[in-house]
Amino acid sequence: xxIRIVSVAILTGACVVSAAPALPVIPDTVFxxxxxxxxxxxxxxxxxxxxxxxxxxxxxxxxxxEVPAGIFLSGPVRLAxxxxxxIERGAVLRMxxxxxxxxxxTDPENFISGxxxxxxxxxxxxxxxxxxxxxxxxxxxxxxxxxxxxxxxGCDRVLIEDVTLKNSPMFHM
Numbered sequence: 448x449x450i451r452i453v454s455v456a457i458l459t460g461a462c463v464v465s466a467a468p469a470l471p472v473i474p475d476t477v478f479x480x481x482x483x484x485x486x487x488x489x490x491x492x493x494x495x496x497x498x499x500x501x502x503x504x505x506x507x508x509x510x511x512x513e514v515p516a517g518i519f520l521s522g523p524v525r526l527a528x529x530x531x532x533x534i535e536r537g538a539v540l541r542m543x544x545x546x547x548x549x550x551x552x553t554d555p556e557n558f559i560s561g562x563x564x565x566x567x568x569x570x571x572x573x574x575x576x577x578x579x580x581x582x583x584x585x586x587x588x589x590x591x592x593x594x595x596x597x598x599x600x601g602c603d604r605v606l607i608e609d610v611t612l613k614n615s616p617m618f619h620m
Contacts, residue, residue: 476510487517534573557598582616
């Protein structure tokens with residue numbers, strides 16, 4: 448699934464006024480996750496490295512947290528205001544598998560989350576893969592929980608553009 452915000456239609460009486468939504472304002476300083484010890488080998492868990500890049504960007508007033516080509520496994524991460532999580536071409540940000548995901552089916556955190564943020568983006572021509580198939584049978588299990596791939600609440604100026612979202616354990620967003 449590719450999601451792209453193009454425009455917003457505002458209904459005013461009998462007229463329809465189309466206006467482009469306010470886009471996030473994000474500094475262009477790049478924080479490449481490999482500079483924080485992330486390894487794109489499809490095996491190494493990179494949660495700490497990715498969160499460290501997000502936190503470093505946030506401490507500098509925001510910026511682009513770049514996921515370069517490679518397969519980067521991760522557990523849940525929390526974005527901050529002024530962050531563009533940019534998934535480059537050839538990059539896959541992949542959720543840890545069910546048996547290694549924090550909280551399992553009892554109390555899992557959403558994969559990419561944020562609350563009361565502003566100026567946030569998830570962009571790029573890469574992919575976010577939720578490795579969802581093992582989670583799907585739990586949809587009918589009483590008491591079992593599954594994480595959302597992307598979960599924002601109470602946020603302003605959010606852009607999700609061009610990135611491919613694949614195999615979410617529950618909802619993509």
